Amino acid sequence: MKKVLFMMAVVFLAITANAQTNKQEESSKSETVQLLQKDGVLLRKDFYDIGKVGGVTFQNIIITDMSTGEKTGALRLETYYYSSSLGTDTYIGTLDFDELEGCIKSLTYIKDNVITSLPEIYTECEYKTKDGVRLGAYVRTTKKERDWRIYIQTRSYTNRSQEFLSSDKLVEVISLLNKSLENLKAHL
Template sequence: MPHIENKKQSLAEIFSQRTGRLISSEKILIGSVISKIELFLVHYRDIIAKEEIKAIHIEYEYTDGIAEYPTMMSSTIDIDELDGLIKSLEHIWDKVISTHPRNYTEVLFTSRSGIKLGCVYRSDWYFYMKVSESDDRSIVSMRIDCLYTLLELLTKAQEM
Protein backbone atom coordinates (compact mmCIF):
# COMPACT_ATOMS: atom_id res chain seq x y z
CA MET A 1 0.00 0.00 0.00
CA PRO A 2 1.53 3.37 -0.98
CA HIS A 3 2.30 5.88 1.77
CA ILE A 4 0.10 8.96 1.59
CA GLU A 5 1.45 11.99 3.44
CA ASN A 6 -1.17 13.88 5.42
CA LYS A 7 -0.96 17.62 4.97
CA LYS A 8 -1.10 19.54 8.22
CA GLN A 9 -4.25 21.62 8.34
CA SER A 10 -5.34 24.67 10.24
CA LEU A 11 -8.52 24.54 12.29
CA ALA A 12 -10.12 26.86 9.72
CA GLU A 13 -9.26 24.46 6.88
CA ILE A 14 -10.76 21.55 8.82
CA PHE A 15 -13.89 23.62 9.54
CA SER A 16 -14.26 24.62 5.88
CA GLN A 17 -14.08 20.98 4.72
CA ARG A 18 -16.82 19.65 6.99
CA THR A 19 -19.05 17.30 5.05
CA GLY A 20 -22.81 17.30 5.29
CA ARG A 21 -22.77 21.01 6.15
CA LEU A 22 -23.61 24.21 4.27
CA ILE A 23 -20.40 26.26 4.51
CA SER A 24 -19.86 29.74 3.11
CA SER A 25 -16.52 31.48 2.80
CA GLU A 26 -15.76 35.17 2.43
CA LYS A 27 -12.26 36.18 1.35
CA ILE A 28 -11.15 39.77 2.00
CA LEU A 29 -7.84 41.08 0.65
CA ILE A 30 -5.65 42.51 3.42
CA GLY A 31 -2.70 43.43 1.19
CA SER A 32 0.55 42.27 -0.41
CA VAL A 33 3.94 41.70 1.18
CA ILE A 34 5.58 41.62 -2.24
CA SER A 35 3.89 41.44 -5.62
CA LYS A 36 3.62 37.63 -5.54
CA ILE A 37 2.48 37.21 -1.90
CA GLU A 38 -1.02 38.27 -0.87
CA LEU A 39 -2.72 38.02 2.51
CA PHE A 40 -6.46 37.53 2.92
CA LEU A 41 -8.81 37.37 5.87
CA VAL A 42 -11.06 34.36 5.30
CA HIS A 43 -14.32 34.06 7.19
CA TYR A 44 -15.92 30.59 7.10
CA ARG A 45 -19.53 30.16 8.26
CA ASP A 46 -21.60 27.05 8.85
CA ILE A 47 -24.88 28.62 7.77
CA ILE A 48 -27.26 26.10 9.38
CA ALA A 49 -25.39 25.57 12.69
CA LYS A 50 -24.54 29.30 12.87
CA GLU A 51 -20.87 28.58 13.65
CA GLU A 52 -17.99 30.55 12.22
CA ILE A 53 -14.21 30.75 12.18
CA LYS A 54 -11.70 33.23 10.73
CA ALA A 55 -8.18 32.73 9.45
CA ILE A 56 -5.38 34.44 7.56
CA HIS A 57 -4.90 32.91 4.12
CA ILE A 58 -1.54 33.47 2.39
CA GLU A 59 -1.18 32.96 -1.36
CA TYR A 60 2.12 32.81 -3.24
CA GLU A 61 2.30 32.86 -7.03
CA TYR A 62 5.34 30.79 -8.02
CA THR A 63 6.83 31.07 -11.51
CA ASP A 64 9.66 28.77 -12.52
CA GLY A 65 10.30 30.38 -15.90
CA ILE A 66 9.44 27.17 -17.74
CA ALA A 67 5.74 26.60 -17.21
CA GLU A 68 3.35 28.76 -19.19
CA TYR A 69 1.27 29.59 -16.11
CA PRO A 70 2.34 30.29 -12.52
CA THR A 71 1.62 27.82 -9.72
CA MET A 72 -0.50 29.10 -6.84
CA MET A 73 0.61 27.92 -3.42
CA SER A 74 -1.28 28.77 -0.27
CA SER A 75 -1.51 28.17 3.45
CA THR A 76 -3.67 29.25 6.35
CA ILE A 77 -2.89 30.67 9.77
CA ASP A 78 -5.65 30.34 12.34
CA ILE A 79 -6.80 33.51 14.09
CA ASP A 80 -5.82 32.03 17.48
CA GLU A 81 -2.21 31.84 16.21
CA LEU A 82 -2.15 35.46 15.02
CA ASP A 83 -1.19 37.05 18.35
CA GLY A 84 1.75 34.66 18.78
CA LEU A 85 2.88 35.26 15.21
CA ILE A 86 2.75 39.04 15.60
CA LYS A 87 4.67 38.89 18.91
CA SER A 88 7.27 36.60 17.32
CA LEU A 89 7.76 38.87 14.30
CA GLU A 90 7.91 41.98 16.53
CA HIS A 91 10.61 40.28 18.60
CA ILE A 92 12.57 39.46 15.46
CA TRP A 93 12.18 43.09 14.28
CA ASP A 94 13.03 44.69 17.64
CA LYS A 95 15.68 42.33 19.04
CA VAL A 96 16.98 39.72 16.62
CA ILE A 97 17.93 41.60 13.45
CA SER A 98 20.06 44.10 15.40
CA THR A 99 22.41 41.26 16.42
CA HIS A 100 25.37 39.99 14.41
CA PRO A 101 25.93 36.32 15.27
CA ARG A 102 29.27 34.67 14.55
CA ASN A 103 27.63 31.62 13.02
CA TYR A 104 24.74 30.77 10.73
CA THR A 105 21.58 31.47 12.75
CA GLU A 106 17.92 30.85 12.01
CA VAL A 107 14.90 32.16 13.96
CA LEU A 108 11.59 30.57 13.00
CA PHE A 109 7.83 30.61 13.68
CA THR A 110 5.84 27.59 12.49
CA SER A 111 2.05 27.63 12.29
CA ARG A 112 -0.31 24.72 12.92
CA SER A 113 -0.67 24.21 9.16
CA GLY A 114 3.11 24.17 8.65
CA ILE A 115 3.75 27.63 7.21
CA LYS A 116 7.14 28.91 8.32
CA LEU A 117 8.12 32.56 8.79
CA GLY A 118 11.48 33.66 10.06
CA CYS A 119 14.88 35.02 9.36
CA VAL A 120 18.32 33.63 8.60
CA TYR A 121 21.71 35.18 9.32
CA ARG A 122 24.59 34.39 7.01
CA SER A 123 26.57 37.61 6.60
CA ASP A 124 23.38 39.64 7.00
CA TRP A 125 19.78 38.95 8.08
CA TYR A 126 17.24 37.80 5.47
CA PHE A 127 13.52 37.33 6.03
CA TYR A 128 11.80 34.32 4.50
CA MET A 129 8.48 32.56 4.32
CA LYS A 130 7.80 28.95 3.38
CA VAL A 131 4.17 28.89 2.33
CA SER A 132 3.78 25.15 1.73
CA GLU A 133 5.39 22.84 4.26
CA SER A 134 5.90 20.06 1.71
CA ASP A 135 7.11 22.13 -1.27
CA ASP A 136 10.53 23.80 -1.22
CA ARG A 137 9.49 25.88 -4.25
CA SER A 138 7.29 27.83 -1.83
CA ILE A 139 10.29 29.32 0.00
CA VAL A 140 10.39 33.07 -0.59
CA SER A 141 13.45 35.01 0.54
CA MET A 142 12.85 38.73 1.02
CA ARG A 143 14.61 41.86 2.21
CA ILE A 144 14.33 42.32 5.97
CA ASP A 145 12.07 45.38 5.51
CA CYS A 146 9.39 43.04 4.11
CA LEU A 147 9.10 41.72 7.66
CA TYR A 148 7.82 45.14 8.75
CA THR A 149 5.33 45.20 5.86
CA LEU A 150 4.04 41.78 6.93
CA LEU A 151 3.73 42.99 10.53
CA GLU A 152 1.61 45.94 9.39
CA LEU A 153 -0.68 43.65 7.38
CA LEU A 154 -1.09 41.16 10.22
CA THR A 155 -1.88 43.97 12.67
CA LYS A 156 -4.46 45.29 10.20
CA ALA A 157 -5.97 41.79 9.98
CA GLN A 158 -6.19 41.59 13.76
CA GLU A 159 -8.38 44.70 13.72
CA MET A 160 -10.74 43.39 11.00
Protein backbone atom coordinates (compact mmCIF):
# COMPACT_ATOMS: atom_id res chain seq x y z
CA MET A 1 0.00 0.00 0.00
CA LYS A 2 2.85 2.36 0.85
CA LYS A 3 4.41 1.73 -2.56
CA VAL A 4 1.14 2.60 -4.31
CA LEU A 5 0.77 5.83 -2.31
CA PHE A 6 4.40 6.71 -2.96
CA MET A 7 3.98 6.14 -6.72
CA MET A 8 0.80 8.23 -6.78
CA ALA A 9 2.60 11.06 -4.95
CA VAL A 10 5.49 10.96 -7.43
CA VAL A 11 3.10 11.04 -10.42
CA PHE A 12 1.16 13.93 -8.86
CA LEU A 13 4.36 15.92 -8.27
CA ALA A 14 5.55 15.28 -11.83
CA ILE A 15 2.23 16.43 -13.29
CA THR A 16 2.20 19.52 -11.07
CA ALA A 17 5.80 20.43 -12.01
CA ASN A 18 5.01 19.99 -15.72
CA ALA A 19 1.88 22.15 -15.45
CA GLN A 20 3.86 24.90 -13.71
CA THR A 21 6.52 24.83 -16.43
CA ASN A 22 3.89 25.07 -19.17
CA LYS A 23 2.17 27.94 -17.38
CA GLN A 24 5.47 29.80 -17.07
CA GLU A 25 6.19 29.29 -20.75
CA GLU A 26 2.81 30.76 -21.71
CA SER A 27 2.94 33.78 -19.42
CA SER A 28 4.75 36.08 -21.84
CA LYS A 29 3.64 39.72 -21.87
CA SER A 30 5.14 40.26 -25.33
CA GLU A 31 2.63 41.60 -27.85
CA THR A 32 4.40 39.69 -30.62
CA VAL A 33 4.20 36.39 -28.76
CA GLN A 34 0.53 37.01 -27.94
CA LEU A 35 -0.23 37.69 -31.62
CA LEU A 36 1.55 34.48 -32.62
CA GLN A 37 -0.62 32.52 -30.16
CA LYS A 38 -3.88 33.92 -31.59
CA ASP A 39 -6.26 31.38 -33.10
CA GLY A 40 -8.37 31.91 -36.21
CA VAL A 41 -6.02 34.44 -37.82
CA LEU A 42 -3.99 34.09 -41.01
CA LEU A 43 -0.50 35.37 -40.22
CA ARG A 44 2.44 35.88 -42.52
CA LYS A 45 5.84 35.61 -40.82
CA ASP A 46 8.95 37.03 -42.48
CA PHE A 47 12.35 36.29 -40.89
CA TYR A 48 15.47 38.45 -41.30
CA ASP A 49 18.85 37.22 -40.10
CA ILE A 50 20.64 39.91 -38.09
CA GLY A 51 23.75 38.11 -36.83
CA LYS A 52 25.29 35.99 -34.12
CA VAL A 53 27.42 36.57 -31.01
CA GLY A 54 28.79 33.52 -29.24
CA GLY A 55 25.97 31.01 -29.06
CA VAL A 56 23.19 33.60 -29.47
CA THR A 57 21.48 34.05 -32.83
CA PHE A 58 19.73 37.37 -33.56
CA GLN A 59 16.82 37.28 -36.03
CA ASN A 60 13.98 39.71 -36.69
CA ILE A 61 10.45 38.52 -37.27
CA ILE A 62 7.83 40.66 -39.03
CA ILE A 63 4.28 39.40 -38.57
CA THR A 64 1.47 40.55 -40.84
CA ASP A 65 -2.19 39.92 -40.09
CA MET A 66 -3.31 39.09 -43.64
CA SER A 67 -6.94 40.12 -43.03
CA THR A 68 -6.14 43.63 -41.77
CA GLY A 69 -2.65 44.26 -43.16
CA GLU A 70 -1.49 45.21 -39.64
CA LYS A 71 2.19 44.51 -39.01
CA THR A 72 4.22 44.00 -35.88
CA GLY A 73 7.81 43.00 -35.37
CA ALA A 74 10.29 41.79 -32.82
CA LEU A 75 13.84 40.59 -32.38
CA ARG A 76 14.11 36.87 -31.70
CA LEU A 77 17.07 35.67 -29.66
CA GLU A 78 17.91 31.98 -29.92
CA THR A 79 20.15 29.99 -27.57
CA TYR A 80 20.96 26.29 -27.52
CA TYR A 81 21.71 23.76 -24.80
CA TYR A 82 23.33 20.41 -25.53
CA SER A 83 23.12 17.40 -23.26
CA SER A 84 24.49 14.01 -24.23
CA SER A 85 21.41 12.33 -22.74
CA LEU A 86 18.78 14.77 -24.08
CA GLY A 87 20.26 16.13 -27.29
CA THR A 88 19.97 19.80 -28.22
CA ASP A 89 17.28 22.09 -26.85
CA THR A 90 16.53 25.41 -28.53
CA TYR A 91 15.29 28.39 -26.52
CA ILE A 92 13.77 31.48 -28.15
CA GLY A 93 12.98 34.78 -26.47
CA THR A 94 11.73 38.05 -27.98
CA LEU A 95 12.25 41.76 -27.64
CA ASP A 96 9.26 43.64 -29.01
CA PHE A 97 10.01 46.58 -31.32
CA ASP A 98 9.08 49.06 -28.58
CA GLU A 99 11.59 47.49 -26.16
CA LEU A 100 14.68 47.67 -28.36
CA GLU A 101 15.61 51.32 -27.73
CA GLY A 102 15.35 50.85 -23.96
CA CYS A 103 17.48 47.71 -24.14
CA ILE A 104 20.12 49.46 -26.26
CA LYS A 105 20.24 52.40 -23.82
CA SER A 106 20.52 50.05 -20.84
CA LEU A 107 23.32 47.97 -22.34
CA THR A 108 25.14 51.12 -23.49
CA TYR A 109 24.92 52.43 -19.92
CA ILE A 110 26.35 49.14 -18.63
CA LYS A 111 29.18 49.38 -21.19
CA ASP A 112 30.03 53.02 -20.44
CA ASN A 113 29.40 53.21 -16.68
CA VAL A 114 29.22 49.80 -15.03
CA ILE A 115 31.85 47.47 -16.47
CA THR A 116 34.52 50.18 -16.53
CA SER A 117 35.70 49.24 -13.02
CA LEU A 118 35.47 46.23 -10.72
CA PRO A 119 33.53 46.73 -7.49
CA GLU A 120 34.72 45.16 -4.25
CA ILE A 121 31.51 43.12 -3.91
CA TYR A 122 29.57 40.81 -6.20
CA THR A 123 27.44 42.95 -8.53
CA GLU A 124 24.86 42.32 -11.28
CA CYS A 125 23.14 44.72 -13.66
CA GLU A 126 20.24 43.45 -15.82
CA TYR A 127 17.63 44.46 -18.40
CA LYS A 128 14.52 42.24 -18.62
CA THR A 129 11.98 42.18 -21.47
CA LYS A 130 8.23 41.54 -21.49
CA ASP A 131 8.96 38.01 -22.72
CA GLY A 132 11.37 37.36 -19.84
CA VAL A 133 14.60 37.70 -21.83
CA ARG A 134 17.42 38.89 -19.57
CA LEU A 135 20.52 40.72 -20.78
CA GLY A 136 23.09 41.91 -18.32
CA ALA A 137 26.49 41.82 -16.69
CA TYR A 138 27.88 40.36 -13.49
CA VAL A 139 31.20 40.15 -11.69
CA ARG A 140 32.72 36.69 -12.09
CA THR A 141 35.17 35.62 -9.44
CA THR A 142 37.43 32.60 -9.82
CA LYS A 143 40.49 31.52 -7.84
CA LYS A 144 42.74 33.28 -10.33
CA GLU A 145 40.78 36.35 -11.45
CA ARG A 146 37.82 38.69 -11.13
CA ASP A 147 36.24 40.19 -14.21
CA TRP A 148 32.98 41.33 -15.75
CA ARG A 149 30.99 38.83 -17.83
CA ILE A 150 27.84 39.46 -19.82
CA TYR A 151 24.94 37.08 -20.25
CA ILE A 152 21.83 36.60 -22.33
CA GLN A 153 19.06 34.36 -21.00
CA THR A 154 16.27 33.74 -23.50
CA ARG A 155 13.81 31.88 -21.22
CA SER A 156 13.39 32.98 -17.61
CA TYR A 157 12.24 29.55 -16.41
CA THR A 158 15.50 27.72 -17.22
CA ASN A 159 19.19 28.45 -16.79
CA ARG A 160 19.83 26.18 -19.77
CA SER A 161 18.85 29.09 -22.01
CA GLN A 162 21.76 31.24 -20.77
CA GLU A 163 24.77 32.19 -22.83
CA PHE A 164 27.77 33.73 -21.09
CA LEU A 165 30.17 36.00 -22.97
CA SER A 166 33.25 38.04 -22.20
CA SER A 167 32.52 41.70 -21.51
CA ASP A 168 34.22 42.83 -24.74
CA LYS A 169 31.36 41.12 -26.67
CA LEU A 170 28.93 43.72 -25.29
CA VAL A 171 29.88 46.08 -28.13
CA GLU A 172 28.86 43.40 -30.68
CA VAL A 173 25.57 42.75 -28.87
CA ILE A 174 24.72 46.46 -28.89
CA SER A 175 25.66 46.67 -32.56
CA LEU A 176 23.31 43.78 -33.44
CA LEU A 177 20.51 45.35 -31.40
CA ASN A 178 20.97 48.60 -33.38
CA LYS A 179 20.98 46.63 -36.64
CA SER A 180 17.77 44.89 -35.56
CA LEU A 181 16.12 48.20 -34.70
CA GLU A 182 16.99 49.70 -38.11
CA ASN A 183 15.77 46.56 -39.90
CA LEU A 184 12.46 46.64 -38.03
CA LYS A 185 11.98 50.35 -38.78
CA ALA A 186 12.54 49.64 -42.48
CA HIS A 187 9.92 46.84 -42.57
CA LEU A 188 7.18 48.15 -40.31
